[in-house]
Every structure is written in structure tokens, then in C-alpha cells.
Amino acid sequence: EIVLTQSPGTLSLSPGERATLSCRASQSVSNSYLAWYQQKPGQAPRLLIYGASSTATGIPDRFSGSGSGTDFTLTIRRLEPEDFAVYYCQWYGSSPPWTFGQGTKVEIK
Amino acid sequence: QVQLVESGGGVVQPGGSLRLSCATSGFTFSNYDMHWVRQAPGKGLEWVAFIRDDGVNKYSADSLKGRFTISRDNSKNTLYLQMNSLRAEDTAVYYCAKVFSIVEAGTVMWGFGPWGQGTLVTVSS
Numbered sequence: 001e002i003v004l005t006q007s008p009g010t011l012s013l014s015p016g017e018r019a020t021l022s023c024r025a026s027q028s029v030s031n032s033y034l035a036w037y038q039q040k041p042g043q044a045p046r047l048l049i050y051g052a053s054s055t056a057t058g059i060p061d062r063f064s065g066s067g068s069g070t071d072f073t074l075t076i077r078r079l080e081p082e083d084f085a086v087y088y089c090q091w092y093g094s095s096p097p098w099t100f101g102q103g104t105k106v107e108i109k
Numbered sequence: 110q111v112q113l114v115e116s117g118g119g120v121v122q123p124g125g126s127l128r129l130s131c132a133t134s135g136f137t138f139s140n141y142d143m144h145w146v147r148q149a150p151g152k153g154l155e156w157v158a159f160i161r162d163d164g165v166n167k168y169s170a171d172s173l174k175g176r177f178t179i180s181r182d183n184s185k186n187t188l189y190l191q192m193n194s195l196r197a198e199d200t201a202v203y204y205c206a207k208v209f210s211i212v213e214a215g216t217v218m219w220g221f222g223p224w225g226q227g228t229l230v231t232v233s234s
């Protein structure tokens with residue numbers, strides 16, 4: 001089973017700042033299988049990034065993903081007020097379980 | 110547009126059963142694999158179960174110890190989750206999610222999306 005560890009648990013930043021979120025896998029994974037989601041309070045998660053670095057339809061270009069092997073990063077170039085939320089990485093491999101990281105909360109400083 | 114609407118949540122006593130439904134529209138349901146994911150209050154996302162488009166292959170989280178069963182009715186465009194022997198730790202919002210897949214540069218990439226709005230299951234006496 002792939003275990004994903006996200007850091008930090010909470011990121012306190014101001015609007016306009018850059019956010020860098022980390023996701024580390026317990027073993028090397030294919031980039032194709034790494035996704036990122038955004039979840040706002042009271043809402044369902046939304047797919048942001050697939051294939052580690054491809055942005056889903058309708059997602060602003062201030063969001064970007066990178067990484068390979070065991071280390072992946074979600075970057076939000078300049079935080080907008082609507083970006084303060086919880087972010088999850090996920091491994092979507094060819095067999096279960098399809099695990100999520102524990103999440104990183106991006107909060108207003 | 111693609112819509113997924115969960116229903117069937119509520120309050121149930123420990124040891125009880127509940128069946129969740131996820132009604133879908135806006136896409137050819139029978140062509141897509143589907144998942145259930147849950148989120149306990151104040152906690153992260155936990156994958157629960159998966160079913161292939163034809164309903165033949167299914168998987169569920171080992172932690173559930175066979176208590177939950179995923180199924181689908183492609184004629185009704187609906188996904189189900191039968192939950193038995195419910196425990197307090199099953200209290201959560203349950204989401205259904207469509208599998209997202211795309212081919213780019215000859216590589217298939219995956220994700221969950223879109224998701225339904227969720228239905229709350231509370232296991233309490």
C-alpha cells in the first residue's frame with residue numbers, strides 16, 4: 001500500500017503570497033497516478049491536478065504541480081482569497097487502495 | 110453537465126444497515142468506473158470502494174472487513190453502497206465520485222472527478 005505524507009499540516013499565508021505544499025510517497029510512484037484536490041468548507045473535493053503536473057479544466061493557471069518518484073509539490077503562485085482551503089494529494093494506481101494524503105490546510109495569516 | 114447526487118444518509122443505530130444511492134446524469138454512466146469516498150467529521154478523505162463500469166470487478170477498503178458492498182444499476186444510472194453492521198466510526202460524509210481519465214502524450218492519467226455533494230451518515234444510539 002502506498003502511503004502519502006503531506007506537509008506542512010497547516011500553512012499560514014497572506015493573499016498574494018506563494019504557497020508550496022508537499023506530498024511524499026512511501027515508495028516511488030508513476031507521475032501518471034498522482035493527483036491533487038482542493039476542498040473548501042462544506043463542499044466536496046475538486047480535482048485540481050492530474051498526472052502530477054496537468055491542470056484540470058477550469059482550474060486557474062496560478063495552480064501548478066510538479067515532482068516525480070516519491071516527492072511531489074503543489075504550488076499556488078499568488079494566493080487569492082478563494083484559495084484558502086484544504087488540499088489533498090492522492091495516488092491513483094492500477095490497484096487498490098487508492099489512498100489520499102492527510103491534507104494540508106492553507107489558512108489566512 | 111455532469112451531476113452526481115447522493116441520498117440515503119441519516120441517523121442509524123450501531124449494528125444497523127443503510128443503503129446509499131448516487132444518481133448520476135450528464136454522462137454515459139455505463140462507460141465509467143465509480144468510487145465511494147468518505148470523510149469523518151473534521152478528518153481527511155478515506156477511499157471506501159470502487160466498481161468497474163460493467164459492475165463485475167469491485168474492491169473495498171480492507172478496514173471495512175467486508176461490511177460494505179458497492180453495486181450499480183446501469184439502467185438507472187445509479188451507484189449504490191450497502192452498509193451493514195454499522196459502527197460509530199463509520200460516521201462520515203459519504204461521497205460518490207466518477208473516475209476521471211485522460212490520455213496525454215500516449216499516457217493515461219487518472220483522478221476522481223467530479224464528486225457528488227455528499228450525504229451524511231451518523232451512527233449513534
